[in-house]
Amino acid sequence: MREINYRTAVREAMVEEMMRDERVCLMGEEVGHYQGAYKVTEGMLEKFGERRVVDTPIAEFGFAGVGIGAAMVGLRPIVEFMTWNFSAVAFDQILNNAAKLYQMSGGQYRVPVVFRGPNGAARQVAAQHSHSMDPFYVNIPGLHVCAPSTPRDAKGLLKTAIRDDNPVIFLEGETLYAVKGEVPDEGVEELIPFGQARIAQEGTDVTLVAWGRPYHTAMQAAESLAKEGISCEVIDPRTLRPLDHRTVVESVKKTNRCVIVHEHWEHGGTGAQLVDLVQREAFDYLDAPVLRVHNQDVSMPYAVNLENTVLPTVERVVDAVKKTLYVAS
Numbered sequence: 346m347r348e349i350n351y352r353t354a355v356r357e358a359m360v361e362e363m364m365r366d367e368r369v370c371l372m373g374e375e376v377g378h379y380q381g382a383y384k385v386t387e388g389m390l391e392k393f394g395e396r397r398v399v400d401t402p403i404a405e406f407g408f409a410g411v412g413i414g415a416a417m418v419g420l421r422p423i424v425e426f427m428t429w430n431f432s433a434v435a436f437d438q439i440l441n442n443a444a445k446l447y448q449m450s451g452g453q454y455r456v457p458v459v460f461r462g463p464n465g466a467a468r469q470v471a472a473q474h475s476h477s478m479d480p481f482y483v484n485i486p487g488l489h490v491c492a493p494s495t496p497r498d499a500k501g502l503l504k505t506a507i508r509d510d511n512p513v514i515f516l517e518g519e520t521l522y523a524v525k526g527e528v529p530d531e532g533v534e535e536l537i538p539f540g541q542a543r544i545a546q547e548g549t550d551v552t553l554v555a556w557g558r559p560y561h562t563a564m565q566a567a568e569s570l571a572k573e574g575i576s577c578e579v580i581d582p583r584t585l586r587p588l589d590h591r592t593v594v595e596s597v598k599k600t601n602r603c604v605i606v607h608e609h610w611e612h613g614g615t616g617a618q619l620v621d622l623v624q625r626e627a628f629d630y631l632d633a634p635v636l637r638v639h640n641q642d643v644s645m646p647y648a649v650n651l652e653n654t655v656l657p658t659v660e661r662v663v664d665a666v667k668k669t670l671y672v673a674s
Contacts, residue, residue, distance in 0.1 A: 347530055352385050352522040354496035355461075358503035359386070359423060361534075363393055366421065369507055372399040372408055373425030373462070382427050383463060383522055409435035409460070413443050413512075416458040421507060426462035429478040429516060436481070443512040444487030455510045461503070463519035464492070465558055465608050466645055466656060475645035475652075477557070477607075480614025482514045483586045489539055490514045490586040494560035496526040498583050501537030508536070518558045540587035544596070548578035551666050552596040554619055555606035556582050559638075559657050563606045566662035575666065585615045593619065594626045601632040602669040606657050610642050633669040638662050 349357075363369045375382055377390040377400040390398040401408040405426060412424035426432045432439065439460065446454050466475040482490050489511055493499040499517065506513040518524075529535045545560070546567055555563035560581050567577035578596050582589055597603045603623050607616040620635045641655045664674050 346527040348525050348527055349496055350523055350525045351496045351499050351518070352383065354500040354528055355385050355503060355517060356387065356389070357528075358500045358507070360389065360392065362504055362507040363389075363397065368419060369421045369423065370397040370399065370415070371423045371425065372401050372412060374401055374403055374427045376400060376425050381425075385522070386425070405431050405434040406438060409438040410442065412458050412460075413438060413446070413456055416456045416512075417446065417454045421457045423459045423461060423507065426460065428474055428519065429462050429464040430474050430476045432460065432462075432478060439482070439488070439512070439514075440485055444485045447511070448487065456512045457510045459503070459506045459513045459515055461515035461517060463522070464516035465519050466652065467519040469647055469649055469652065471647040472644035477516075477609045477640075479514075479516055479585055480609050483615055483618070484613075488512055488514055488586060489584065490516070491539070491584050492516045492556040493583060494518070494521070494556055494558075494581050496524065497528045497535075498537060498543070498581070500528050501535045502539075502583060504534070505536045505539060509539075516557065520558055521561075524561070537583065539584045540589050541583065542589035542592040543581045543583055544578065544592065545581050546577065546579040548576040548600065550576045550600055551578070551602040551604060551669055552593070552600045553577050553579045553604050553606060553662070553666070554582065554593055555579070556585065556615075557608060559606040559608050562657055562659055563662055566659045566666065569659060569663055570666055575670065575672075577666065582615075588615065588618070590622055590626070593622065597623050597627040598630045601630055602666075603631075603635045604638065604662065604665045604669060605635065606638045606662055608657060609640055611637070611639050612642075633671070636665045636669055638665050
């Protein structure tokens with residue numbers, strides 16, 4: 346194993362897959378000559394040339410459609426959104442074309458396209474650039490949705506996504522690119538399957554479920570609670586569609602309590618789906634209501650002190666855990 350950052354892990358996955366399969370190509374705003382807004386695609390234009398690394402106009406609806414069309418006729422495009430917030434402009438292409446063409450064509454057309462880019466709040470990028478977009482996309486049949494939290498998962502899941510014959514939504518944490526972690530050594534290939542959660546830490550008192558940046562918040566909260574004698578089991582779903590129901594339910598049956606940490610508003614999405622799942626399949630094992638720690642129900646403010654108030658924090662996770670244990674904060 347070796348240690349690299351999340352940014353490098355994503356780049357390695359793309360480079361390795363483009364070297365393995367000449368049908369794989371990359372397109373998006375500033376992915377080529379500028380080498381990516383977050384430098385994820387650094388060096389790729391020089392390595393693969395302008396036919397396979399394509400700088401697009403600022404037109405998400407257009408280049409998302411080009412990627413879908415290219416996938417329909419035999420290529421395997423990777424379409425980068427400079428930020429997933431901008432995918433709202435291309436939502437019709439993803440909803441009505443990428444996700445539905447296989448079914449609507451009676452299986453005549455596969456759409457092996459990966460839409461990827463940074464997701465969620467960064468630092469002081471204000472209301473229009475701070476959405477965590479997963480709740481919108483997990484509702485759509487026909488899509489796979491990945492939300493890796495670590496460099497190892499980012500690389501392994503992206504390689505799986507590029508090889509998949511279905512459209513994949515790949516949500517990279519906008520503030521995770523510099524986060525380091527272990528990945529397999531060069532030359533050792535690891536493909537991480539969809540629908541298989543990771544138990545990041547075993548525990549006995551409460552189950553924490555979190556993905557993306559909130560996963561790291563949950564891990565910090567678990568470390569803080571451990572000092573008070575509270576043992577947290579931390580589960581990272583890795584993919585939100587398909588969602589690994591079994592791992593979550595089995596954990597709750599063991600701990601009898603559950604707190605879900607996610608970076609989005611309260612209504613709808615994977616957090617609400619997990620609450621429904623746990624209360625249906627592990628109701629008789631619960632010793633307390635399932636709680637969620639999520640964004641406050643407002644658009645993201647610009648001021649950093651207000652931004653920190655809106656997002657899930659370690660303190661809010663600790664407080665939620667203690668509520669499920671009926672322990673005073």
